[in-house]
Amino acid sequence: MHLFYYTLIFVISVFFLTGCLQQDEEYHIKTQVHLADFCRNSQFHLTDLRLFIHQVALQDFSGKWHDLQFNPEVTHQNRAVALLDFRQAMTSCEQQSENTPAIIGSLPKNNYQSIRFNLGVPFQENHADPLLATAPLDDTSMHWHWNGGYKFMRLELKSNQKSYRFHLGSLGCEGEIGQINHCRVPNRIQVQLDQFSPKNDVLTIDIAHLLKQTLSIAPPQRTCAEDMEPRWCQTTLSWLKALSWLKTKTPVHPALQSTKI
Amino acid sequence: MRFITILLAFMSSLFVGGIAAYHVWQHQSFTWDLPKEIPPPPVPEDNPMHPAKVNLGRFLFYDTRLSQNQQISCATCHIQKLAFSEPRTLSQGLHGNLTPRNAMSLTNVAYNPNFTWANPLLTQLEHQMLIPLFGEEPPEMGMAGQEKELVERLQQVPIYQSYFSKAFPNEDNPISINNMIKAISSFQRTLLSFNSPYDQYLQGEHQAISDSAKRGMKLFFSEKTECFHCHGGFNFSDSSVHANSRTVPSEFHNNGLYNLDGKGSYPKDNRGLYTFTLNASDMGKFRAPTLRNIRVTAPYMHDGSIATLEDVLEHYVDGGRTILEGPNKGFGSANPYKSEFVVGLILTDEQKSDLLAFLDSLTDEDFLTNEQFTNPWPLLQEESASH
Known part of the structure; x- marks a missing residue:
């Protein structure tokens, strides 16, 4: 019986000690889409912008990276992946950060200088049985099982005459749905932004800049689903990789006080 | 103490009752309608065949609620009298848009190692179905992003309340996308065609196929063709x-x-x-x-x-x-x-017509008219009208 009490005391103290050591706190990393210039000047308007991100990590001032532990209780996230849906934010040309999803997760209490994340769904979740998917992977408009996984990103544009779609996901996958071994073209993109404070900065996708670059090339009539070969698909991908992410200071202002990274 | 005993007794009776109900469900077993030399098709472990599931799947297969504009069902492109294929060159999506391909026949679809014309990733009917239902390139039934609406539509159909419960007993919310897909797959696995004149010939009915078809059969199985x-x-x-x-x-x-x-x-x-x-x-x-x-x-x-x-x-x-x-x-x-x-x-002209006669002997009229596979909705209406 003594042994039982000793064990209990030990377990309780370990629990408290680890609690003290970690001092995790919850962060709400705000996101938004920068539309303004594009919205005012283009014949196109954006009809859809949704993307999955995973493996979000923040770097402290000693240079050490800390993984953000996603809060799985909110419907747009599970432990592995977060779905960022910007459709509500695109109703006006101005910034509407209150209508954009936040990335919610816990980190050790600290000061941070940089953020990095992957655009896409992690391999394991991307290729799990879609019939058993739970939120946010149960949204069938992000399913792409013709190719064996999910759409990592859907970006759709319309003008009076034309409509274009950029759907990004893994291609060239081998195996069968539920048991994919490997994809020749994974199409996951790692992004890093320096001088980013998770408390004060807003993670911003600079769609205006991205589309200014890519729409000058004629987009293909069909999506980038079959291969990434068309120049528009390649260009969009490369702009996404590096040059279309901004940090902006809160409070967000329509004039966009931004720092180009 | 007595309270706990009563509670335990009550809970265990529920448990036993549940098991008994499941036991009854399991023993309404499904039997394959196959000639003895044909092996049954594979069935996924998490979707065993059951008559209640097959029945539900048949209603769903013919239900236009499964498309966004409620105009098309699985049967729109898979017509029984055409061996569950369709006469169009290219199949049409719900907006009249053409898909790039011709709808495939569902004859003996349960035996396919993979589905659609060339997709090696789709090896189960349950997964293949995600494409016509939710695919967007191009849209077929157009339900992408509308899975919740689809479940709500099905919940509003009175017979589905009981049919889903019968097919998926012991589930709190049996009306789900996953169960809908399981039921349709179960129905599709019953689309078996092994009673053509050629099959009858193999069973020993020598007159079931013509002499021309017999010559065509030899040609078909020869290294010449x-x-x-x-x-x-x-x-x-x-x-x-x-x-x-x-x-x-x-x-x-x-x-x-x-x-x-x-x-x-x-x-x-x-x-x-x-x-x-x-x-x-x-x-x-x-x-x-x-x-x-x-x-x-x-x-x-x-x-x-x-x-x-x-x-x-x-x-x-x-x-x-x-x-x-x-x-x-x-x-x-x-x-x-x-x-x-x-x-x-x-090939001589005669050899060509022999080969075609052989191919004709593979047409199974029973399959094309089997009442187990027809649209069940009009029958249901007749039944309720007669009551």
């Missing part, structure tokens, strides 16, 4: 999986329909296996479909580009297709990725 290499086995297809089979590798073939650039290219939307593997040598490779009921599944090929069975035979006589004009012009017979078995044939 090579037909059986790609259309072999009990299902006259590439490869079949059944309950006792090992995993069967999927096979795909280029039969020389196109050769756009002299290097083997196929039209952009229809590159076959290449789309998935991105290997150049997989250009234009498609699945060889079953030849059972082939006479009624016109037009032919993945893109419906050959109108009649006679023309299909001529295609193989020529060893590939020559297109002289237009965007698809090229010498298909010189496609570098063409199957080694498509080399051209020398």
Whole structure:
């Protein structure tokens, strides 16, 4: 019986000690889409912008990276992946950060200088049985099982005459749905932004800049689903990789006080 | 103490009751309607066959609520009298938009090692169904992003409340997308066709097929025509999986329909296996479909580009297709990725008509008219009207 009490005391103290050591706190990393210039000047308007991100990590001032532990209780996230849906934010040309999803997760209490994340769904979740998917992977408009996984990103544009779609996901996958071994073209993109404070900065996708670059090339009539070969698909991908992410200071202002990274 | 005992007794009686109910469900067992020499098809472990599921699946297969505009059902493109195929060259999505391909027959679909014309990733009917329901490139039934609305629609149909409960007992919310898909798959696995004149001939009814068909059969299985290499086995297809089979590798073939650039290219939307593997040598490779009921599944090929069975035979006589004009012009017979078995044939007119007579003997009239597979909704209305 003594042994039982000793064990209990030990377990309780370990629990408290680890609690003290970690001092995790919850962060709400705000996101938004920068539309303004594009919205005012283009014949196109954006009809859809949704993307999955995973493996979000923040770097402290000693240079050490800390993984953000996603809060799985909110419907747009599970432990592995977060779905960022910007459709509500695109109703006006101005910034509407209150209508954009936040990335919610816990980190050790600290000061941070940089953020990095992957655009896409992690391999394991991307290729799990879609019939058993739970939120946010149960949204069938992000399913792409013709190719064996999910759409990592859907970006759709319309003008009076034309409509274009950029759907990004893994291609060239081998195996069968539920048991994919490997994809020749994974199409996951790692992004890093320096001088980013998770408390004060807003993670911003600079769609205006991205589309200014890519729409000058004629987009293909069909999506980038079959291969990434068309120049528009390649260009969009490369702009996404590096040059279309901004940090902006809160409070967000329509004039966009931004720092180009 | 007494309270706890009563509570425990109550809970265990519920538990036993639940088990008993499940036991009854399990013992309304499903039996395959198959000739004894045909092995049953494989069934996923998490979706065992059950009569209640098959019945529910039949209602869902014919239900237009499954499309966004409630205009089309599975049966719109898979028509029973045409062996669950359709006469259109290319199938239409819900907005009248054309898909790139011709709807495949569902004859003996349960034995396919993979689904659609060339997708190696789709090896279960349950997964294949996600494409027509939720696919967007192009939309077919157009339900992408509307899975919640679909469940709500189904919940509002009174018979589904009881049919889903019967098919999926002991579930709190049996009306779900996953269960809908399981039920439709179960129905599709019952679409079995093994009672053609050819089958009757194999059973010893020597007069079931004509002398011409018998000569055609010999030709079909000869090295002269090579037909059986790609259309072999009990299902006259590439490869079949059944309950006792090992995993069967999927096979795909280029039969020389196109050769756009002299290097083997196929039209952009229809590159076959290449789309998935991105290997150049997989250009234009498609699945060889079953030849059972082939006479009624016109037009032919993945893109419906050959109108009649006679023309299909001529295609193989020529060893590939020559297109002289237009965007698809090229010498298909010189496609570098063409199957080694498509080399051209020398056949007399009589031999051609014998081969066609043999193919005709694979038409199973019982399958095309089987009342187990017809649209059940009008019957339901008649039944309720008569009460």
